[in-house]
Amino acid sequence: MTLETVSLLAVYSAMAIYTLAFIAFTVDLARRSAAQPVEEVAEAAPVGMLAAASGNRASALVDRLATDAPAAAPLKRSRALRLAMGFTVLGWVLHTAGVVLRGFAAGYAPWSNMYGFAITATAIIVGVFLLVQFWQDLRFLGAYIVGFCLVFLGLATVNFYVAVTPQPPALQSAWLVIHVFVAILGTSFFALGGGLSVVQLLQSRREARGGEGMAFLATLPNAERLENLAYRLILIGFVFWTFTLIAGAVWAERAWGRYWGWDTKEVWTFIIWTIFAGYIHARATRGWRGSRSAWLAIIGFGAVMFNFTVVNLFFKGLHAYSGL
Amino acid sequence: MSSSRPSDHIDSAPVDPTIAQPQLGFVGYLRFFWRQLTSMRTALFLLLLLAFASIPGSLVPQRSSDPNGVIQYKLDYPDLYPILDGLQVFSTYTSIWFSSIYLLLFISLIGCIIPRSVHHYRALRSRPPKTPARLNRLAGYTSVTGQTDAASAIDVARAQLKRSGYRTELYPSAHSTSSGQAGASYSVSAERGYLRETGNLVFHTALVGILVSVAIGGSFGYSGQRVVVEGQKFVNVLGDYDSFNPGRFFASDVLEPFRISLDKFEATYELENQKAIGQVTDYSAYVTTTTPGGDDQKANIKVNEPLAIGGTDVFLLGNGYAPTVTVRDPEGTVVWTDSTPFLPQDTFLTSLGVLKIPDGLSEQLGLVGFFYPTAAKLDSGALSSGFPDLLDPVLSLRVYTGDLGLDAGVPRSVYQLNTDPLTPIAGDGAVDASGAEVPALQLKIGETVELPNGLGTIELTDVKRFASFDIHRDPSQVWVLSFAILILAGLFTGLFIPRRRVWVKATQKADGTVTLEYAGLARGEDPRLEAAVTDIAAAHVKQLGLKVES
Secondary structure, eight states, rough: OHHHHHHHHHHHHHHHHHHHHHHHHHHHHHHHHHHSSHHHHHHHSOHHHHHHSOOOOOHHHHHHOOOOSOOOOOOOOHOOOOHHHHHHHHHHHHHHHHHHHHHHHTTTTTTHHHHHHHHHHHHHHHHHHHHHTTTTTTTGGGHHHHHHHHHHHHHHHHHSSSOOOOOGGGGGHHHHHHHHHHHHHHHHHHHHHHHHHHHHHEEEEEEEETTOOOGGGGGGGOHHHHHHHHHHHHHHHHHHHHHHHHHHHHHHHHHHSSSSSOOOHHHHHHHHHHHHHHHHHTTTTTTTHHHHHHHHHHHHHHHHHHHIIIIIISSSSSOOOOOO | OTSSSSSSTSSSSOTTTOOOOOOOHHHHHHHHHHHTTTTHHHHHHHHHHHHHHSSSSSSOOOOOTTHHHHHHHHOOOTTEEEHHHHTTTTGGGSSSSHHHHHHOOOOHHHHHHHHHHHHHHHHHHHHHOOOSOOOOSSEEEEEEEEEOOHHHHHHHHHHHHTTTTOEEEEOOOOOSSSTTTTTTTEEEEEEEEEEHHHHHHHHHHHHHHHHHHHHHHHHHHHHEEEETTTOOEEEESSSGEEEEEOTTTTGGGGGGOOOEEEEEEEEEESSSSSGGGEEEEEEEEEEEEEEEEEEOOOEEEEEBEEEEEEEEEEEEEEEEEEEEEEEEOOOOOOEEEEEOOHHHHHOOOEEEEEEOOOOSSSSSSSEEEEEETTTOOOOOOEESOSSSSSSEEEEEEEEEOOOOOOOOOOOOOTTOOOOOSSSESSTOOOOOOOOBBBEEEEOOOTTTTEEEGGEEEEEEEEEEEEEEEEEEEOOTTEEEEEEEHHHHHHHHHHHSSSOEEEEEEEEEOOOOEEEEEEEESSOOOOOOHHHHHHHHHHHHHHHHTTTOOO
């Protein structure tokens, strides 16, 4: 069995385990809908307000002295959720092994065609999702992230699969590693930000209706907090995306002799950058906070997906490396 | 928060809609439009409009990047083409409407940068503002009461804040002067994160910098293309380019004299991987360069490794085969010999080329040739190439006689031959005097065949490689790169350094204890403000050795 076959096998196994993770995440969301949310009040109130509202301010201070408590109170322990996270970690390890083995089989960073790019990108997105949990509890996005990656892995293995072939001269550059890797990192943060923005829209609609709507939303942070989290993640994505744009221009200058030529892929990278620049400005514009900026975040992530799928497959341009 | 912000910035005071606006004069209207243009809402609108306006340029081919695509589009959609062309969609990014959007955006941007820079300059020189009377309405408010000295507690707080990079100012209350007196209040006002605004301004100024660099710098540069066959040279003078695109302010004296000879071109193809036989793995153009007063130097130009010479960069963009063909008259005198670049038609380098022989034979001769580096017969009997390297090269030539039109003074492409006015004498349905079909001529290396009608002979002497080079000079790129780095640096500091004010206030109580109060104010996004204030309070309380009852 060649490394290439082992890699494919690892990716298939990862998909199977992600499927289990997706089911468990969905079960968790369903449980949230059924159970009465106990922590809702504590969830909604930021720590500072708690401290200010607390009768004994010094005790809040002592708490702070003792622990660096996360801003959101921990969710009620859920077996389905823990199971889902376990499956996700296991799936991710296999998935990453699949990417690394493909890299060894090829002898270069394995993201120079659609298949390689898709398996790498989904691995990094899941990886970022797992890492972000150390910062904030965003496990409620699990079904979205794992489901999304599962769909892409399915498309990649069924429709985009190509055998390992030598690296064409145009891609023989360290910039391939840097430019594409950072682009995927940016995409991961945009994916999380986009997901949070969708939840934010649902949440603010529920809040506007005085709490009626999908019941599991009651167990999630309030719309304002979701917006703040989305904003902070998208900021990181935006910095990565800016770097992608600049690194791409530097590479384009090396490979094609011009740093910018309005190639279709360049155009879409620019469009995405502009949309997210708009998103960041919307945060600072009166009347644009809340749902409007959430829509911008979702449109921005939609453009990222469009850039990866439709532009790669159907648009003519210099970034014609889909390998299909 | 600050008067330099647009009025609809989230931190500006809301405008009371009930206030009756006075009648505007001419200057008043100018001010009104300027305020509109520099408002957040307009900037946001223009940004999103710019994103939207970029889309058409990705849907239809652009003259700048894909001129042949535009010609093809005209043929494919003859009805739609004139409409889109009228709307300048084929040169979207230099069109009037696209330019208007980004120019307005940049004017709006400059209108924002200037007042903010002035304001920031003043802020950098001023001291942190007075401590507000009521801290308990501010973010992260914390208060602690204990046994300590109010004035020295504030000194400790000030030292602590200074260590964390705050700029500090002490504000003793006006009505009390001596410590220990009941009601006496001391405070320190601190501010940090001035780099946030600096980064913000650097980011936006660098964007303007990029635009200006591209607009001005690009006009002084040029780019040119040249096809060089192995053994031939290219000299960097205007006449030696195959095509040349000068910038607006280009002057030919910027062309530094240098010479590049292509010694050898090597292409390496995959031979082992069954899934990728014939796929190219490396291109190398081995050249010798000569600069005035300098020795000859050897260099290897590769796809991702351009050659820097004489203020230009030389890029390897394409390659192919250039068969060397020799034509002799019936007496055996050489009337024409040349290595002609043939344009590759597929990945296995089936190549198409044209030979024009106007003089030396009894008739003008035009030849259309297909070159197959590794000839393979298709089921139909036609030839194709089965591998891109020279394993079994065959040159197949259709021969025409007639007026090539070279004397009409009209420029003709060397890669095209209009066969309509010509008579085929071999291939393309040609027939001889007896009515029998004359097939196209086929030649292997070293072979000589007779031309029909006793015109002479033709020989495939050799097959060489050619490389096509792009020669670029762009004085703006150093500037663009510098501004791009500033953009990243500005982005980091402008987005991730929190700008905040923090106050610590100590008030002497009548019972001899001191109440310490801590509060902060965010200036811009600052998600960690509350935590930061509590941390400051905790560190301060710990340093004072106060006992806090929980």
